[in-house]
Amino acid sequence: MAHASTSHGAVLDQAALDQAEKAKVSKYIKIFWALCIFTVAEVGIVFFEKVLSKLVIDSVVILFTMLKAGFVGYYFMHLEYEKRWTKIVAVLPLLIVGFYAIFLMPDTVRERPISLYVAEPARVYPVHEEAKSETAAAPIEGQFFQVKAGEASSGAPAGAAPVAAPVSAPAAGSAPTSDNPLDSVEAWR
Amino acid sequence: MGQVAQGAQDSHGHGEHGALHKRSNxxxxxxxxxxxGMWVFLMTDGLTFGGLLLAYGILRVRNPDWPHPSDYLGIGLSALATFLLICSSVSMVIAQAAGEARKPRKMLNYLLLTALGGAIFLGIQVYEYIHLFHAQGMSFSDFMHGPPQFSSTFFIVTGFHGAHVFSGVVYLLIMALRTAAGKYDDGNVDSVEVAGLFWHFVDLVWILVFTLIYLL
Structure with a gap:
């Protein structure tokens, strides 16, 4: 950048320009290797899960990340050549987000309820594809037929009951096996 | 934006509007x-990313069911994407160095290489999204194996970043077109450097996103 401004008017010979370019590129390649090594270290450190604690691993990963971000900002974005105010503008978001994070710390305590936090009924997450298709289909059918069966038993003539009974049977059978929140909705009804 | 920057430097650079230029100096x-201008924009953009990442952090630490990201997100593929973005950042600075050394041809090639890196990154991201949709049960608003926030924070953060990569690629291609038209033959590559600032910022944000979303 320095000689983009000096090149106004002044005649620089191509050899000097080439020299400057070469110096810059060799510096950039060094930064590139540093970035690559830190990335590999970040990904590879999980193999030391048995030896190191989670806190140590996370701290090291965050440290490497900050170093990488610093390299990109300082060398690639040429902050090294800028005056103080450009640097301040550059780190301002980090400072603001950092302060914000500190002020949000009390909210990160799980046990302490905050006023707007509404507890959801506990969800049970199926682990497999098959499990998913069961629970996705079952509650809707169950709910539908359950209501129908209720109608049939209360108001309909006895002839309609055998029709409703077989379809409500699988729904009733599947209900105790799943801890689906929809079941509790039915119970509440 | 590039035109404005260059015009400003040409007209103010020789002291016709001394007062204005001096103050900024x-x-x-x-x-x-x-x-x-680009730095100020990047500051606001950084705050936007910061807000999204803070929301992600709060949702995550408050949720005891939050899964470990590496169980569902592909670390290898995103590490490859990280490597690609780092490479394209390097090719961007090499392009600028070439432009300053009055080698517009070389600068054009490296600009196109940079844009190619961004395009491949986008391709990887599209592949990853499709994979997560179908194999891991992640949609924009729900997640089959855990709290839906895991899915929605992942997609909003990486999606917002992907939008930046896309606009960055378009920006770089415009710069490549202008280079091909001979606008930077005199070695005054300030507007290319401004485009580079945006591109490095996208890389920098991805370095943070990769750690915070995928690794931790």
Whole structure:
């Protein structure tokens, strides 16, 4: 950048320009290797899960990340050549987000309820594809037929009951096996 | 934006509008108006990413069911994407160095290489999204194996970043077109550097996103 401004008017010979370019590129390649090594270290450190604690691993990963971000900002974005105010503008978001994070710390305590936090009924997450298709289909059918069966038993003539009974049977059978929140909705009804 | 930056430097650079230029010199040194403008924009953009990442952090630490990301997100593929973005950042600075050494042809090639890196990154991201949709049960608003926030924070953060990569690729291609038209033959590549600032910022954000979303 320095000689983009000096090149106004002044005649620089191509050899000097080439020299400057070469110096810059060799510096950039060094930064590139540093970035690559830190990335590999970040990904590879999980193999030391048995030896190191989670806190140590996370701290090291965050440290490497900050170093990488610093390299990109300082060398690639040429902050090294800028005056103080450009640097301040550059780190301002980090400072603001950092302060914000500190002020949000009390909210990160799980046990302490905050006023707007509404507890959801506990969800049970199926682990497999098959499990998913069961629970996705079952509650809707169950709910539908359950209501129908209720109608049939209360108001309909006895002839309609055998029709409703077989379809409500699988729904009733599947209900105790799943801890689906929809079941509790039915119970509440 | 590039045109404005260059025009400003050409007309103010020789002292016709001394007062205006001098004031900006004292504060921002030799940085052009375009560059200062880009830095201020990047500050606001950084705050947007910061807000999204803070929301992600709060949702995550408050949720005891939050899964470990590496169980569902592909670390290898995103590490490859990280490597690609780092490479394209390097090719961007090499392009600028070539432009300053009055080698517009070389600068054009490296600009196109940079844009190619961004395009491949986008391709990887599209592949990853499709994979997560179908194999891991992640949609924009729900997640089959855990709290839906895991899915929605992942997609909003990486999606917002992907939008930046896309606009960055378009920006770089415009710069490549202007280079091909001979606009930077004189070695005054300030507007290319401004485009580079945006591109490095996208890389920098991805370095943070990769750690915070995928690794931790």
């Amino acid at each position: 004292d504060i921002f040194g030799s940085a052009s108006n375009g560059k200062v």
